[in-house]
Amino acid sequence: SKEGYPHFMLKEIHEQPFAIGSTLAGINEKEFDNVVNLLLNSRKILIVGAGTSYHAGLVGDYLLTTVLGLDTHAVISSEYKRYVNAVNDNDTVIAISQSGETIDTLVAVRALKERGAKVIAISNVIDSAIPRESNYVLYTRAGPEIGVAATKTFTTQLVIMTILTLRAGIIMGKLDANEYRSIMDSLNKLPGLLQNIITRTEGRVKALSEYMSRRQNAYYLGRGIGVPLSMEGALKLKEIAYIHAEAYPAGESKHGPIALVEEGYPVVFSILDDDNVDPLLGNVMEMKARDAYTIGFVPEKYIGKFKELLNAVLELPNVDYRIAPIIYIVPMQLLAYYTAVARGYDPDKPRNLAKTVTVE
Numbered sequence: 456s457k458e459g460y461p462h463f464m465l466k467e468i469h470e471q472p473f474a475i476g477s478t479l480a481g482i483n484e485k486e487f488d489n490v491v492n493l494l495l496n497s498r499k500i501l502i503v504g505a506g507t508s509y510h511a512g513l514v515g516d517y518l519l520t521t522v523l524g525l526d527t528h529a530v531i532s533s534e535y536k537r538y539v540n541a542v543n544d545n546d547t548v549i550a551i552s553q554s555g556e557t558i559d560t561l562v563a564v565r566a567l568k569e570r571g572a573k574v575i576a577i578s579n580v581i582d583s584a585i586p587r588e589s590n591y592v593l594y595t596r597a598g599p600e601i602g603v604a605a606t607k608t609f610t611t612q613l614v615i616m617t618i619l620t621l622r623a624g625i626i627m628g629k630l631d632a633n634e635y636r637s638i639m640d641s642l643n644k645l646p647g648l649l650q651n652i653i654t655r656t657e658g659r660v661k662a663l664s665e666y667m668s669r670r671q672n673a674y675y676l677g678r679g680i681g682v683p684l685s686m687e688g689a690l691k692l693k694e695i696a697y698i699h700a701e702a703y704p705a706g707e708s709k710h711g712p713i714a715l716v717e718e719g720y721p722v723v724f725s726i727l728d729d730d731n732v733d734p735l736l737g738n739v740m741e742m743k744a745r746d747a748y749t750i751g752f753v754p755e756k757y758i759g760k761f762k763e764l765l766n767a768v769l770e771l772p773n774v775d776y777r778i779a780p781i782i783y784i785v786p787m788q789l790l791a792y793y794t795a796v797a798r799g800y801d802p803d804k805p806r807n808l809a810k811t812v813t814v815e
């Protein structure tokens with residue numbers, strides 16, 4: 456039941472603190488250590504997934520490649536053939552699928568297994584097809600997700616990827632004990648923090664959705680780990696509000712996309728990590744100079760730096776960039792939700808989409 460919420464999607468967005476808490480509580484250290492051991496002994500890691508699960512894979516790719524230096528590639532399930540010749544029995548595949556039944560991902564898993572790769576499934580549905588065909592399974596414990604748009608399954612997938620990264624990082628000596636403890640501590644505090652963020656931002660996001668609902672297009676720009684976050688934010692807006700939303704690495708925006716920008720064009724910037732703040736400031740200036748309607752998801756500590764250049768600001772807490780996507784996506788989900796509702800659409804039943812895609 457919707458438990459008093461007008462839509463499942465809104466209920467599921469609000470359930471994220473609980474879903475993350477259950478996922479953290481359900482972690483079996485031994486299972487994780489077996490998986491980490493496999494990852495650390497792999498020549499190469501491929502992460503396969505579709506849609507939102509692919510975006511979780513891109514965040515995972517960032518964590519494993521950029522933070523740990525492991526040779527990792529996130530691959531769109533239906534494009535696995537691009538990599539199949541380069542895979543052998545020294546390699547590991549992480550298959551991310553909320554439903555565990557997406558045919559594109561299942562087909563990729565079968566083909567890569569055939570090449571000798573070991574498979575780790577990350578899924579929300581116990582004993583579904585992809586977990587059944589995998590060597591290892593890590594479950595998210597988000598509870599059933601009814602809304603077609605993935606929300607709580609995405610944030611819990613990111614929690615699993617983060618914990619894998621932390622445990623691998625400590626063994627590899629890439630993270631010291633203090634850093635490990637501080638990020639683990641932030642993860643454990645995430646349910647409370649997210650609850651707070653939902654309460655604090657929902658009204659502002661709703662006001663912003665009034666503007667968004669009257670537009671035909673939007674860009675979502677970020678750098679580093681903010682790129683897959685932007686892709687997921689744009690997908691949400693596109694799939695339920697039917698607004699053409701595109702994500703780009705912010706640095707790419709001047710290599711073509713900026714040509715479309717005119718007065719009032721919404722551009723959503725995500726500011727997450729210290730290293731990318733100054734280049735992003737430059738990108739915001741470029742958009743502002745074209746009279747874009749600039750929207751910033753900005754950590755408290757950088758509000759002063761960006762405020763003058765932004766038409767709308769969403770203030771977020773200062774958190775380690777490695778877990779920031781889990782937090783930042785929540786107001787983006789709310790933005791898509793309220794924009795869809797303002798445009799008169801039912802966010803639970805987007806046209807042309809099914810919850811689980813079982814045809815190739």
Ligand code: M6R
Binds near residue numbers: 560690808811
């Ligand atoms: O069940 P899966 O995670 O394998 O589903 C993959 C995609 O079909 C899914 O994430 C889709 O993109 C969502 N509707 C996005 O909100």
